[in-house]
Amino acid sequence: xxxxxxxxxxxxxxxxxxTEMGIIECRARGKFRKTDIIPIVGDRVTIEVEKGSGSVKxxxxxxxxxxxxxxSNIDVLVVxxxxxxxxxxxxxxxxxxxxAAEKSIDGIVxxxxxxxxxxxxxxxxxxxxxxxxxxFTVSAVxxxxxxxxxxxxxxxxxxxxxxxxxxxxSLLSRITGRELAVGETSRIERGKHTxxxxxxxxxDEGYVFDTPGFSQLEIEAMKCGELKxxxxxxxxxxxxxxxxxCSHTAEPDCAVKTAVSAGEIAQSRYESYVKLYxxxxxxxxxxx
Numbered sequence: 001x002x003x004x005x006x007x008x009x010x011x012x013x014x015x016x017x018x019t020e021m022g023i024i025e026c027r028a029r030g031k032f033r034k035t036d037i038i039p040i041v042g043d044r045v046t047i048e049v050e051k052g053s054g055s056v057k058x059x060x061x062x063x064x065x066x067x068x069x070x071x072s073n074i075d076v077l078v079v080x081x082x083x084x085x086x087x088x089x090x091x092x093x094x095x096x097x098x099x100a101a102e103k104s105i106d107g108i109v110x111x112x113x114x115x116x117x118x119x120x121x122x123x124x125x126x127x128x129x130x131x132x133x134x135x136f137t138v139s140a141v142x143x144x145x146x147x148x149x150x151x152x153x154x155x156x157x158x159x160x161x162x163x164x165x166x167x168x169x170s171l172l173s174r175i176t177g178r179e180l181a182v183g184e185t186s187r188i189e190r191g192k193h194t195x196x197x198x199x200x201x202x203x204d205e206g207y208v209f210d211t212p213g214f215s216q217l218e219i220e221a222m223k224c225g226e227l228k229x230x231x232x233x234x235x236x237x238x239x240x241x242x243x244x245x246c247s248h249t250a251e252p253d254c255a256v257k258t259a260v261s262a263g264e265i266a267q268s269r270y271e272s273y274v275k276l277y278x279x280x281x282x283x284x285x286x287x288x
Contacts, residue, residue, distance in 0.1 A: 001050070002057070006073075006207070007043045008200040015039050015056055017047050018202060018206055026054035040065065041198045041209070042157065046288035064103040069198055071212035073157055075206075076106040077214070078149075080162035082113045083121040089163055092215065094231075095181045096161050097133065098257035099217050101230040110149060112167040115139040127266045132232035140170035149180060150205050157200070157207040161214035176201045176208055211267050224280035233272050249274055 005019035015026045026047050028039050037059060039045065044060040065072035077100040081088040088111075097107040109128040114121035114137040121137045128135040134152055138145035153175070153185050160168045173179055178201065198211040225247070228234045234248060242253030259265045 001048070003047050003049060003054075005045060005047060006200065007039055007041050007045060007056075008202070008207075009197065010039065010041055011197055014043075015046060017054065017056070018200075019047070021049075024049060026056050028056045032056070032059075032094065033278065038070075040070040040072050041200050041211075041259065042074065044073060045097045053120045054104070064105060066103070066217065068216065069211050071198060071200075071209055074103070074105050074159050074209070075156035076100075076108055076153065076158045078108045078110050078153075078158055078160045080110045080160055080166045080168050081124060082163075082166040083111060083117050083124065084113065085116070086163050088124055090268040091275060092163065093128075094269060095219065095276060096217065098227070098230040098276065099219055102222065104221070106134075108136070108152060109150075110171070111137045112140055112171060113118075114144065115142045127268060130233070131266065131269055138171070140167045140174055143174060146171075146174045147268050150203075153203075153208070154205045154231055156205070157209070159209040159211070159214055161217070163215060172201075172208060174212060175205075176203050176210075219276065219280070219284075222280055224277050224283075227273065227277050227280060231269065233259075234273060247277065249277055 003019045003021060003024070004206065005013050007015040008018045008023065009016040013027065013101050015028060017024050017026050024047060032038060039056050039059060043062065045056050047054045048057045064074060077096060079093050079096045081093055093109065100107040109125070111121045111124045118137070125135040125137045128219040136145055137215040138149055160172060162168055198209065201208045201210050228238065228248060237255045238261060240255035241248070241251065241252050246254055248254050248256040256270070260267060260270045
């Protein structure tokens with residue numbers, strides 16, 4: 001019998017596939033080893049079930065995938081920040097949003113711990129709302145704003161990224177209805193994660209990845225001149241500068257720098273753009 005489903009977990013060579021008949025434990029066909037294609041969590045697959053056991057027969061074409069952590073078919077990346085403890089790392093937030101956009105993944109910004117200082121949390125949210133992103137202020141502790149976030153994730157497969165200590169596990173517990181382990185910040189910063197394996201959790205709204213590693217994502221091969229395409233508020237001013245092909249970093253009569261001075265583009269966003277641009281500029285063409 002052939003069934004279609006989604007791989008929600010993979011452990012020790014076994015893949016657990018969510019199908020219309022429930023979750024079925026499967027092995028991968030040997031042909032995948034020959035083609036260097038390894039099933040990963042998030043894959044849409046066709047499985048063959050015989051006498052209660054299953055095998056992965058086909059893997060559908062992936063809309064997108066990440067190497068570390070190895071996951072596929074992400075619809076939205078929720079970048080979680082906190083109003084304080086820890087303070088927001090705007091460069092990390094903006095880098096995550098660039099990575100998501102480059103992978104054709106929608107980016108959402110979620111400011112947690114709004115119960116500590118709602119006004120400050122709202123200022124952070126406004127930065128990203130004005131830049132063109134969906135952005136929310138929430139409090140996992142007070143269960144505030146969670147319904148609005150869940151509504152934005154309806155029917156989608158979502159992953160969460162952010163600094164240790166911003167409350168990702170608490171948010172995931174609220175969204176999934178499962179009590180997920182919350183790690184100590186100091187332990188996580190030494191490279192230990194509460195989550196031991198990648199799992200895709202089914203919710204009423206869709207699927208949510210429960211996995212460490214998203215905050216360690218790095219921008220892959222990209223030319224520095226392409227970066228502006230992934231900053232919506234910068235890209236919308238393309239062609240307004242004095243010089244064609246303006247990098248928006250050092251040239252005079254730059255529409256982007258003028259917009260920053262006028263407060264139309266957040267200073268933190270522009271600083272992130274310049275830092276990422278300089279980093280990408282160091283990459284040689286042969287390395288791309």
